[in-house]
Amino acid sequence: MKRVIIIVLALLGFHEGSQAQIKINSNLMQALMEAVGSATISDAQVAELSRQAIVEMDAKNPVAAANDPYTVRLNKIVSRHHTISGIPVNYKVYKVADVNAFATADGSVRVFKGLMDIMTDNELLAVMGHEIGHVVNHDTRDAMKRSLQRSAIRDAVGSTSGKLGELSRSQLGDIADGLLGAKFSRQQETEADDYSYGFLKRYGYNVLALATSFEKLAKLSGGGQGGKVATILSSHPDSQSRAQRVRDRARRDGLLR
Template sequence: MKYITSLFFVLALASGVSRAQSDSSPSVMQALMQAATSATLSDAQVVELSRASIKEMDAKNPVAAANDPYAVRLNKIVSRHQTIGGLPINYKVYKVADVNAFATADGSVRVFKGLMDIMTDDELLAIMGHEIGHVVNRDSRDAMKSSLNRSAIRNLFGSTSGAIGKLSRSQLGTAADYLLGAKFSRNQETEADDYSYDFLKKNGYNVMALATSFEKLAKQSGGGQGGKVAAIVSTHPDSASRAQRVRDRAKRDGLAR
């Protein structure tokens, strides 16, 4: 129901804008269109948008060739998991030093060289389980709807004059929008952690690899390399807490002492 509330909010705000201002300000119409789009966004549209986005990102980043040692290693790790629930998973490595990984709704999973450099094969598999969880849980669709709602409201405020308009167009407005997105994604991260744990357990892998991967991220974020790990930890729950949560669950399941 969140998108309906946001849509009504945007329409109510728009009713206070004069006809002349609406005609001369494309941001207002863009805001209304974004709000409406978020309310009607389908899974198929999200997949199509994700496919276009990942194509652009692949073009802008150095992608490891099929015979590159990083690509060979990743493909070996995920060899049993090329398809999940009937959806083909497309894995690629970005030869970038950042410690990061992400997934999109079309089944694309991208792993950064920096992440592979600090993780064991088991830990990388645990992280892949987490990213696949985002795909299975349709987090890309939910995140896209949330982003459209926030963007619509900011565009509407940004089209106005005065202090509110200046604030929404400023870096502070951008930071506020980002923080809203970070809060939204943190809720999804816990569900993806649970998916990864179940994925590892179901396939006979070591569930503790998920805990140790989080512990490495916690150590990296506190070790003076915050810039390199910011992408993977800034929108996520605390890595140390996530590791402890996995350890506690593994103890309850009799998989750890």
């Protein structure tokens, strides 16, 4: 999924209605310069950049309060899962109508209101399990590394001579264009599906929740919902095929007759 562009643009402080020149927070810019300037971006740097990006994103999105029904529901769903495969995980709800969810390399999971509105509790766990699978499998880490290393951020940062500067909107556009190609492969998506299936099975949930979540997304996508589900489906294999693959596996495992 196209998470990297969201993360990096959040780091850069880009938002609608911004001025032609956008001043970057010095701490974020310094961290970005250090990471991009290195031939090897460490896992710790990627996680730290992700953490700082999430702080920025949380500040710019309507986050459900602790007593909000959406937060209460999500906390109940994930009460057993604040550490997954050794990764500390934190969860929040964005009260945004889009049907979406994402996880970042620091273990942050963000679920959109629109997704919660159409999914059952187990289906939400299945979707979150898929996103966390990308983190556990290092897909998210590797995608960010590749994008940072090859993007126009290197040139933009270099033009400041190591000092805090301002990026033009055209430079931000170049960065966005470069990051749009950062998709997960079909194999990575399949492996993330497998992680979610194993996660559901390991904790005693109904694995068919993964199949029904795909079927709901396929129905929405085919029903002209367009932008509301485009992000979550944009780089994925066909959702109906994925649902059938889950059903076939469940049948082989004796979980479906």
